[in-house]
Amino acid sequence: MSAPELRHLATPDEWAVYQATGSIEPPSLLDEGFVHCSTDEQLDATIERHYADADELIVLHLHADGLGDALRWEESRPGETFPHVYRAIEIAEVAQAVPWRRPRQG
Numbered sequence: 001m002s003a004p005e006l007r008h009l010a011t012p013d014e015w016a017v018y019q020a021t022g023s024i025e026p027p028s029l030l031d032e033g034f035v036h037c038s039t040d041e042q043l044d045a046t047i048e049r050h051y052a053d054a055d056e057l058i059v060l061h062l063h064a065d066g067l068g069d070a071l072r073w074e075e076s077r078p079g080e081t082f083p084h085v086y087r088a089i090e091i092a093e094v095a096q097a098v099p100w101r102r103p104r105q106g
Contacts, residue, residue, distance in 0.1 A: 006037045006067075006083050008060040009051060015058040015097060024060070024089040034072075034084035037062065042082065047100075054102065061096040062089065 008024060018024045028036050038046045043059070051057060064071055067085055076082040 005040060006062040006064050006071075007040065007043050008035060008037045008062060008089065009043075009046065010058045010060060011054065012056060012058060012099075015060070019091060022091050024091070024094075029088060034086045035089055037083040037085060039083065042080075056102070057100045059098045059100050060094050061098065062093055063095055066093050 010018065010024070010026075014026065024035060026035060028034060047054070047057065062085075064083065067089075070085050070087040072084050072086060073081045074084050076084075
C-alpha cells in the first residue's frame with residue numbers, strides 16, 4: 001500500500017521563491033523545525049484556519065513515500081494528527097503545483 005498524498009500550501013510569491021531556490025523552506029522550518037503539511041481531507045480546514053484572507057494559493061502535491069524518516073505524523077489539534085516534514089522539501093519532490101482560487105461570494 002502506498003503512502004498518502006500530502007499537500008503543502010504556498011502563496012504564489014512563496015512558490016516563486018521556492019522555485020528560484022530549489023527547495024521549500026518556509027519560516028516554520030526555522031521557527032518550529034518542520035514544514036507543515038496536510039492531507040486532502042485536512043486541506044479545506046487548513047486553508048480556512050491559516051489562509052482565511054487569501055484569494056489565491058498554490059497547492060503543492062507531495063508523495064509521502066519520498067520523504068522517508070523526515071515525515072512524522074503529530075497531533076497539532078486535539079485528536080487530529082498532521083504530517084510534518086523535518087527538513088526542507090526539494091522542488092523535485094513536488095509532484096504537482098495546482099493553483100487554488102477562493103470561490104467568489106454572491
